Amino acid sequence: MSFLTRLRELFARPAPAPTPGSRRPSHAPLPADAGQEDRLREQLAADPNDVVAFNELAELVRRRASDVEQPDPLSADTGPIEASSADTAHWALAEELAGRPRAWYPLIELARLSLLDDKEGAMRRLGAACERDPSGKALASGISMLREAHMPADALGLGVGHWSPADQDAEAGRQVIRAALDAGRPAEARQHLSALAEYGADRPGTAGVVAELEPFVAAAEASAKTS
Numbered sequence: 001m002s003f004l005t006r007l008r009e010l011f012a013r014p015a016p017a018p019t020p021g022s023r024r025p026s027h028a029p030l031p032a033d034a035g036q037e038d039r040l041r042e043q044l045a046a047d048p049n050d051v052v053a054f055n056e057l058a059e060l061v062r063r064r065a066s067d068v069e070q071p072d073p074l075s076a077d078t079g080p081i082e083a084s085s086a087d088t089a090h091w092a093l094a095e096e097l098a099g100r101p102r103a104w105y106p107l108i109e110l111a112r113l114s115l116l117d118d119k120e121g122a123m124r125r126l127g128a129a130c131e132r133d134p135s136g137k138a139l140a141s142g143i144s145m146l147r148e149a150h151m152p153a154d155a156l157g158l159g160v161g162h163w164s165p166a167d168q169d170a171e172a173g174r175q176v177i178r179a180a181l182d183a184g185r186p187a188e189a190r191q192h193l194s195a196l197a198e199y200g201a202d203r204p205g206t207a208g209v210v211a212e213l214e215p216f217v218a219a220a221e222a223s224a225k226t227s
Contacts, residue, residue, distance in 0.1 A: 036060065048103035049133075058090050058109070065089035087113055104129040104138040112145050126158055136168025143175035152182035165196045170205035177213050186220035193217050
């Protein structure tokens, strides 16, 4: 059973959603790490894109889900929750926080969790994350995620659709150029490197990124000429 199919079954009758970032109502005794959870949720209520706080809280809920025992919804047998249940807890957390209008990092996490089962939906989430974040941090994170998933063409397409070298962090440009190199498109890598150097000249870190990537782009161009 795919991850998204499992989610649809588990959330077939959703309870009323709590305020994004708040603890879900429960009659169970508070766990030993409840204080840590509340602290992290407070941080995320203030900034849903706090990557460190999100990842710490995600690890907490994943660990808690892995430790709990509950009936399997398919077999009605009681036993440890499967590894996918940790993903389900992670998904629920990201989905809560993604409801905030400026929350882009939770959308990146939702895209990562759904990429294998629902590529089209994952790409929509990445596009929405980029639209919520004009700084380019969401774009850099989305491209990096796709590159790590060995999807350079999709990473490059995301970059071409959302990159603004004059307005966004230099890291976004670096990821766009890296995606072009990963995709075996040296001419596009050169085009994007030139755009970054010209239009992003006033952005902090641009000069360093251009200097870093120039040898890689030149080597890719030379390799293309001799192949």
